[in-house]
Amino acid sequence: MSPGDDDYAHDYPGEVRDAGRGTRTRLPEGAADGPYGATRRARGAGRPSRSMITIVGVVVLLIAAIAFANRGGSDGGDSGSGSGGDGAKARPTAPTGEKPVSGSDAGIASGFPKTEQGAESAAANYAVALGGDGMFNAESRHEIIDTIYAPDAATKLKDLQDRAYSADFLDKLGLDADGNPPEGKTFISRTIPVGTTVESFEGDKAKVAVWYTGLIGMAGEGSTDPVRTDWKTWTFELRWSGEDWKVGADAQKNGPAPVQGDVAASSAEDISKAVEEYGGFTYAR
Structure with missing residues (x-):
């Protein structure tokens, strides 16, 4: 694992969430529509859950990996394409699929x-x-x-x-x-x-x-x-x-x-x- 991998697996060091430091005040019945109550509901309703972000991230990475693998396979297997020809020049001793000598x-x-x-x-x-x-x-x-x-x-x-x-x-x-x-x-x-x-x-x-x-x-x-x-x-x-x-x-x-x-x-x-x-x-x- 590279040094930067931990940055993606955990929260960044020193990150502070304002919601965790505020003082919770119980308001009277009917006051929930005031400025504090409305603000808290708006924040909660608009923020996706951490589990949802994780799932979406995994799906995106999986799609990218599949696309990369398919691209690599097509380059190596299609000897008739222009990219395949360039690859052969870059790797002069790479296997070509041609039968070796029998003598x-x-x-x-x-x-x-x-x-x-x-x-x-x-x-x-x-x-x-x-x-x-x-x-x-x-x-x-x-x-x-x-x-x-x-x-x-x-x-x-x-x-x-x-x-x-x-x-x-x-x-x-x-x-x-x-x-x-x-x-x-x-x-x-x-x-x-x-x-x-x-x-x-x-x-x-x-x-x-x-x-x-x-x-x-x-x-x-x-x-x-x-x-x-x-x-x-x-x-x-x-x-x-x-x-x-x-x-x-x-x-x-x-x-x-x-x-x-x-x-x-x-x-x-x-x-x-x-x-x-x-x-x-x-x-x-």
Whole structure:
């Protein structure tokens, strides 16, 4: 309840009603038609009761609430109206009601339509795959890159990625040369898209930015690299290739990052259990 709500639920502080402070004088029979008697009857007859005011107020508020709800429903459901189109622009990742893609390649959604929504969906799905723990194993990493990137870009990228995911780098994360965690520990790497936006779209090309939060770290007793969160923006330059959107180039930058909340960090055991119980999502919309 907002601070101002009490003003509507109770009388204003300091309100004084004159009728409650006056001195009542009993008049003789027949004198009730005098100035005092006539005035008191006039006031009583013209003033509605408090219960009646309350009932009328409730009815007015109810009507207003129903009207507001109906207006919101019609704006969201009528995709053909002008207001519906404006709403879609303001909420680029809002559900559209269109069926998501049904194809899948290497566990990654595929067959995105050649539309702005299709480009957004592709970028979000690709961010999930590229931010997953499959990237820390050479074989699965090559499969992910071949699936997501255009052929010429994939050929150049695989060698660069192999050097980036070196044995020394994996060792710093607590992983062996094949990207496996030690026994009794759980390595976590997940990307969770928060929203997408189309920066440009023209013909066979699209540039889409994905704002996301990520989880990365090692959960388990004695871990020196606890699971932490990141906030980044991943921008993909997409091109239409082989009847689907493929990545030609991509770049990341930090943020936007919100203020940390007041929720206490969970134990390594709770984090490991959550990763095992809760699977990740795809974002085919």
